[in-house]
Amino acid sequence: MRRDPNDLDRYTAGERVIHWTVGISFILAGLSGLVLFHPAFWPFTLLFGSSTWTRILHPYFGMLMALAFLLMTVWFWRLNRMSRVDWQWLGRIGEMVNGDDQNMPEQGKYNGGQKLLFWLLLIGTLLLLFSGIALWRAWFHFPVDQVRFAAVVHAAVAAVMIGLIMVHVYASIWVKGTIRAMWYGTVTRAWARQHHRAWYRQITGLGNGQTR
Amino acid sequence: MAWQSLDIQRRSATTTPMPGARQGNEVAKLIDISQCIGCKACQVACMEWNDLRSAVGACTGVYDNPLDLDSNAWTVMRFTEMENNGRLEWLIRKDGCMHCQDPGCLKACPAPGAIVQYTNGIVEFHQEHCIGCGYCVTGCPFNIPRLSEQDHKAYKCSLCSDRVAVGQSPACVKTCPTGALHFGSKEAMKDHADHRIADLKSRGFQNAGLYDPPGVGGTHVMYVLQHADHPDWYAGLPQDPKISPWVGIWKGLAKPLAIGTMAAISLASLFHYIIKGPNAISKETEKEVEDETRS
Numbered sequence: 001m002r003r004d005p006n007d008l009d010r011y012t013a014g015e016r017v018i019h020w021t022v023g024i025s026f027i028l029a030g031l032s033g034l035v036l037f038h039p040a041f042w043p044f045t046l047l048f049g050s051s052t053w054t055r056i057l058h059p060y061f062g063m064l065m066a067l068a069f070l071l072m073t074v075w076f077w078r079l080n081r082m083s084r085v086d087w088q089w090l091g092r093i094g095e096m097v098n099g100d101d102q103n104m105p106e107q108g109k110y111n112g113g114q115k116l117l118f119w120l121l122l123i124g125t126l127l128l129l130f131s132g133i134a135l136w137r138a139w140f141h142f143p144v145d146q147v148r149f150a151a152v153v154h155a156a157v158a159a160v161m162i163g164l165i166m167v168h169v170y171a172s173i174w175v176k177g178t179i180r181a182m183w184y185g186t187v188t189r190a191w192a193r194q195h196h197r198a199w200y201r202q203i204t205g206l207g208n209g210q211t212r
Numbered sequence: 213m214a215w216q217s218l219d220i221q222r223r224s225a226t227t228t229p230m231p232g233a234r235q236g237n238e239v240a241k242l243i244d245i246s247q248c249i250g251c252k253a254c255q256v257a258c259m260e261w262n263d264l265r266s267a268v269g270a271c272t273g274v275y276d277n278p279l280d281l282d283s284n285a286w287t288v289m290r291f292t293e294m295e296n297n298g299r300l301e302w303l304i305r306k307d308g309c310m311h312c313q314d315p316g317c318l319k320a321c322p323a324p325g326a327i328v329q330y331t332n333g334i335v336e337f338h339q340e341h342c343i344g345c346g347y348c349v350t351g352c353p354f355n356i357p358r359l360s361e362q363d364h365k366a367y368k369c370s371l372c373s374d375r376v377a378v379g380q381s382p383a384c385v386k387t388c389p390t391g392a393l394h395f396g397s398k399e400a401m402k403d404h405a406d407h408r409i410a411d412l413k414s415r416g417f418q419n420a421g422l423y424d425p426p427g428v429g430g431t432h433v434m435y436v437l438q439h440a441d442h443p444d445w446y447a448g449l450p451q452d453p454k455i456s457p458w459v460g461i462w463k464g465l466a467k468p469l470a471i472g473t474m475a476a477i478s479l480a481s482l483f484h485y486i487i488k489g490p491n492a493i494s495k496e497t498e499k500e501v502e503d504e505t506r507s
Contacts (some may be wrong), residue, residue, distance in 0.1 A: 003276060006505055011453045035322070036345060036347075037322070037467070037470070038467050038470075039227060039324055040227075040471070042225070042324060045479055051343045052343045052344060052364075054344075055344055055345045056344075064297075098488070099488040099489065099491060101491065113374075135350075137345070137346035138344075138364070144349070144350060145456075146349055147349075147350050148456045148458035148459055149458050151347075151459070152458050152461050152462045152466065155462055155470065156471075159474065162474055162475060163473055165480070168292075171397075171487070172225075174481075174490060174491050175490075175491045176490050176491060176492040188493070188501075189501045190497050190498045192498070204505075206504040206505070208502075209427070
């Protein structure tokens with residue numbers, strides 16, 4: 001269903017489904033993992049049936065997330081290759097955060113921040129996958145020294161990942177007109193022109209004029 | 213389980229103080245290895261009192277039977293043949309939970325109340341609160357807790373806390389035929405150990421000594437060793453056991469750091485929105501796009 005014939009397609013249904021699969025499994029793995037990290041999060045056991053169910057389910061949520069993220073990587077990695085402009089964009093991220101994004105370097109389908117986030121999340125997912133397997137006593141038996149080290153890696157990487165995802169979610173809330181791209185796949189032309197000018201030009205052939 | 217909440221001095225995954233009105237007297241079990249003959253009566257007594265039966269194993273050519281601790285075998289004899297100055301020594305160590313004063317299992321456990329330490333020093337697992345994650349195994353410097361293959365709960369020696377609560381000694385101590393096992397206040401056990409060590413030294417064991425490792429705050433199961441300078445000779449008893457620094461970071465610094473970071477990012481996001489406002493499309497851009505699209 002198209003709201004406006006001028007809207008631009010940004011994500012296919014398949015891209016949206018894989019993104020939400022990663023998102024849902026991340027939230028489930030995160031909530032159940034926090035239970036195992038600090039007793040302050042113990043109330044989250046209520047979401048999963050019991051504390052023992054939380055422990056049983058957590059690694060499966062994690063495996064689903066890793067699998068879905070790796071699938072998403074196959075899908076999206078080409079679009080996330082970092083270029084010189086992306087590093088320039090990142091170098092001036094202060095202006096962006098300050099709410100003054102009119103003079104930021106022109107961006108393609110993804111900006112430098114989104115691309116960097118993608119690679120950081122991929123590294124984080126792999127670290128969580130490998131350290132998580134070492135901690136998964138239901139199926140695996142690793143030497144205790146490795147398990148101890150893996151526990152620290154798993155906790156630290158998970159905390160960083162939760163932080164990155166908070167930034168990711170906040171950015172989508174802050175930049176108006178963004179979330180609809182992941183709901184029904186389209187964005188307005190104005191949104192694309194303002195935030196991803198190069199992508200806008202590429203798919204519309206318009207937008208060569210100066211802003212302001 | 214016969215202990216009261218009044219007697220709990222530490223509780224896993226609990227961040228507020230325990231009831232402190234009543235102070236207990238620290239107890240200890242003393243295992244005098246020089247007097248152990250390896251009869252395994254203590255293993256039998258443990259199984260009988262706690263009503264546990266391991267699956268029947270196979271003979272592997274050594275006396276160790278069962279070969280390792282498991283969820284039904286909370287204590288096992290570990291036999292080591294040593295040749296020392298041309299003399300054969302048969303070192304037989306009764307392995308099991310050491311009941312550390314600073315227990316790594318309890319520190320690592322994420323389930324509130326699944327592991328408690330009583331004021332007398334006994335560390336006990338409460339399996340009904342155990343979630344089966346095995347973090348106690350990760351935390352233990354002595355490789356003691358075992359996850360059951362059947363129910364995935366963790367098990368280990370309880371130092372017969374039920375017997376101790378009613379003034380009895382642990383089942384293993386009660387049954388030991390040679391007097392190698394003793395039980396009483398920790399002070400009394402140290403005094404007894406001193407006599408045994410003096411006796412051993414007079415018999416040529418110059419390095420005899422007490423194993424009460426300070427790295428874990430001392431233990432409530434102590435050994436008299438003929439060769440206290442070489443605990444590793446006794447089937448790999450650790451020289452200087454302490455909670456691994458990785459476990460220390462995981463259960464220490466990592467917690468406030470991670471929670472602080474997550475809280476800071478949430479709050480920073482909220483206040484950023486409040487201070488800077490949403491990043492909306494400017495009217496100008498909208499108009500330019502309309503013009504461009506129409507042209």
